[in-house]
Amino acid sequence: MGIHSYAVDEIGHLKENNYLNCDKSLRSWLFTLDHKRIALLYLASLLVFFFLGGLSAIFMRLHLYNVEKPLLSPDAYNVAFTFHGVLMIFLFIVPGIPAVLGNFLLPLMIGAKDVAFPRLNLLSLWIYWLGALVGIIGIINPVWILKYLQGSAISQWIPLDTGWTFYAPYSTSTGAGEGWGTIMMTLAAFILGFSSILTGLNFMVTIHRLRAPGLTWFKLPVFVWGIYATSAIQVLATPVVGITLLLLIVEKVFGIGIFDPAKGGDPILYQHFFWFYSHPVVYIMVLPAFGIIGEIIPVFSRKPIFGYTAVVFSSVGIAVVSFIVWAHHMYTSGMSPFSQAVFSATTFAVAVPTAIKVFNWVSTMYKGSIRFDPAMLYAMAFVFLFMIAGTSGIFLAVLGLDIFYHDTYFVVAHFHYTIQGGAVIGLIAGLHFWFPKITGRMYNPGVAKLAFWLIFLGFNVTFIPQFILGVQGMPRRYAFYLPEFEPMHRLSTFGTFFNAFGYTLAILNLAWSWAFSKVKAGANPYDALGLEWQAPSPPPHDNFVVPPNVEIGRYDYGVPVNLVAQKEVVRS
Amino acid sequence: MASEAKTVEAGAPPVYHHIDPVNAYHASKLGMWLFLATEILLFSVLFSAFAVYNWMYFEYFHDAATKLDWRLGAINTAVLLFSSYTAAVAVYKAQISDNRGVVINFGISFLCGLIFLVIKYIEYSAKYEHGYFPGTSYWNSTEFSAHYKNYFGLYYTMTGLHALHVVIGMGVLLWVIGLARKNRFSSRYYTPVELGALYWHLVDLIWIFLFPLLYLID
């Protein structure tokens, strides 16, 4: 590439020839090798599925508002919660933060020009789109369309009702989802798995080999450590679910008797293999969010992160321990009492590194100079919500309690606190925090704060009643309930709308501000430390205009000369 | 928006905008080993399932395994080991800038893969004739299902998935052979040869474990 002179203005804003407008053709976007563009393409796709998954949730909660006059048939309800799970998990939150913020920020944070394998990165994106397409075909099932055209009633349409967990032997029976729905969905998940694996592989090699000279491992941002741990899990765990789903398809088509008890198979074996991946996957969802919170809090407390080494080791520790706890999803499945006890013990262990992180975030804020930027509000909410998530997890780790709580709304509330209160809030926080870097503009903070409060209050009103329902014994995935559960269900549905409206407002605010805001953002609107803030906003294709200064410690807010040095980089 | 320039001379490494050639070699190798790790985990599930069912249904598995011909399995093992040898030699040839050596050795590995698949075909068709094959009426009969279906279900899945990897590996070898015939490689650039060989070695590694577990033990 030739030498470009970038017209960076005095605050570090790059108006011409940044990564967004250097080439505006559609082809340059769809065939881009630029990690920043790939991140945005992922973001657009993810938001579509977040919206669709949210829509299925709204249908569920509307139905659950009044089961006397049910909105959905029981079969339709099963379809709704299956879609909600599959869309949200496989198509939104698992690619989630790594695909969007990981892709965008990783090279910037380590002073590189791109990821290690840009073409592989593009392939990951295309494979994601392929998987999404296969999934959509599974939902908008050709078999159903044919039947509908032949005059069958819509009530006969059951594309997929196995739940996102596809438990055998129901999923392998010929009845489930008219056959094709299950096969298409599991195939979609299999394809999406490849996208996840290749992204993880790419990020790991990037961190190993593309760090700027002088940037040693223990100078890396905690977000990068989080991405590294996440990528390791992606590479190691995803193949397991891939082959498991493949075995499911083989069982369905050839009846080999691996999971079907009627043929001598073991349905619990399916659960073992499924959860061997699906427990680590929840850490894929949340470890990057931990990293984001670890980046936001020091900036808005004007304090170094407390216990950097502990935060780093806890990220790695969580990734390691996440592989030995999987059967805590299976206590009531019929597995042996001995393994129940073993996995209960290991599950207690995984809480420790997470608790260390919470302690470190709170200690970072202590005696800091707190600024309540919208990103900081989300970060603080994360700490609060994840505390609830984690402690409710301890309840579930206790074998005796889980026998009662398993498959009740207690579990549903727990995982929504971890995934939504954790990973999704983390993603939204990150989108707000790095918005000026990504777009070169600033969003409307007032609207952002309003949206935050809608989300925070709406979320808690939705899910605290579900903890109560769970303790009272309300089972999950039930389309009908006894009258005693009605008040809490109604309260939960009430909260859902504030939650949904809050997310819509937050995302629209960001989109609107990007399109129409006249407030231009410079390279470092928060006076933060870190390599990505040394690049112009929005960055050029090659990320940096001058080689980044890696000597400035990323968390050294107590050292005034650092901020001066940081400013110098931008001005040069 | 291409990020790599065309090479200016035969054997020169490709030029990328984000990474220098030596780093690119090491990065590619690291990435390939990570990919091999995913393949190991993929087959781990199958080996684990086999281990569990072998333990629980010991007599049935012992009985069913006698239906396999260990001699064909042994020949296939030798064939793959030899093909691994030639693949390793091919990497050496690339390291000394001998493109013709790469073509010959990867060519031999490719042919060995073909022999492997032919022998597999012979095995499978023999099973088809005896009815031990999905789709035959015997496959769904109560006698077969009670004794052999679990075993053969796993057998076909494991060897079938392995054979698919052999086919993919052969495709990769063919692609590298194509590049070598254009004298693409030299001591300064032979990444595709090394990565292709690593993939092929993995195919051999998996068979090293499949062979005794399926054909030899009881």
Add this chain to the structure above:
Amino acid sequence: MAEELGHIIHPRTFLKVLVILLVLTLLTVLLSPRVSGEMVDFGKINIVIALSIAIIKASLVLSYFMHLKFEGLWILVYFITPVILLLIMILGLFIDTPVRIDPIQPPF
């Protein structure tokens, strides 16, 4: 620019490794009761013998053909970790399936 990219192993070494591998294959065949009959049947130990030989063969392929002996520490970690996970997987399955209260049954 004479520095070599990766470690070079001469084909002579590969040939020696191949011969050892073929000998080990012969050994594992001969030690199988299905081939040599009762004489080599050690009961449950059979599988240990077969797997041990397989592991030695795999180690040779890994160390020499795949150059693992001469690679850096990270690649060794990247190879060992999935193997450890395989062991964890098998362990997790074996503390469950054989000792269930309600064991799995063959069909019919």
